[in-house]
Amino acid sequence: MTSITIYHNPRCGTSRNTLALIRNSGVEPEVIEYLKSPPRRETLVALIAATGHPVINAVRSKEALFTELNLGAPGVTDEQLIDAMAQHPILINRPIVVTPLGTRLCRPSEAVLDILPQRQQGAFSKEDGEVVIGANGQRAQGTDRPTSKP
Numbered sequence: 001m002t003s004i005t006i007y008h009n010p011r012c013g014t015s016r017n018t019l020a021l022i023r024n025s026g027v028e029p030e031v032i033e034y035l036k037s038p039p040r041r042e043t044l045v046a047l048i049a050a051t052g053h054p055v056i057n058a059v060r061s062k063e064a065l066f067t068e069l070n071l072g073a074p075g076v077t078d079e080q081l082i083d084a085m086a087q088h089p090i091l092i093n094r095p096i097v098v099t100p101l102g103t104r105l106c107r108p109s110e111a112v113l114d115i116l117p118q119r120q121q122g123a124f125s126k127e128d129g130e131v132v133i134g135a136n137g138q139r140a141q142g143t144d145r146p147t148s149k150p
Contacts, residue, residue: 004097005029005032006029014106017127025116025117026121038092041083044058051096055081058105059085059091059092069084093105099116100117101115122135
């Protein structure tokens with residue numbers, strides 16, 4: 001059985017779409033509602049490192065608390081950003097998905113397709129109606145990345 005974990009916020013449409021895409025591949029992931037069960041600082045550091053992107057990408061810069069804490073000021077370090085996310089999980093950008101093929105911040109939700117070990121099992125449209133996966137289980141026309149391999 002494939003092991004997939006999603007750090008999920010059920011109030012976020014992107015997170016809900018990502019979770020639905022994982023399930024559309026035939027896998028029921030471990031769902032961690034990170035606002036209820038925040039990752040420990042060490043886990044957060046490991047997740048961010050595994051994405052291969054800068055720490056700032058993992059921070060929700062549009063969150064009011066980001067501004068209140070002055071996290072966008074010159075000289076704010078990665079350590080300070082991580083400390084803020086550990087203390088205030090609302091600042092963690094989501095969803096973060098971990099699969100055997102990698103770890104991604106899945107914004108947009110289709111980014112999860114690149115790290116899913118199994119193909120999509122059927123058509124899929126986002127909550128807003130945008131078609132992502134056609135009836136044949138392949139990415140809809142107009143996308144430039146292939147679906148993950150079986």
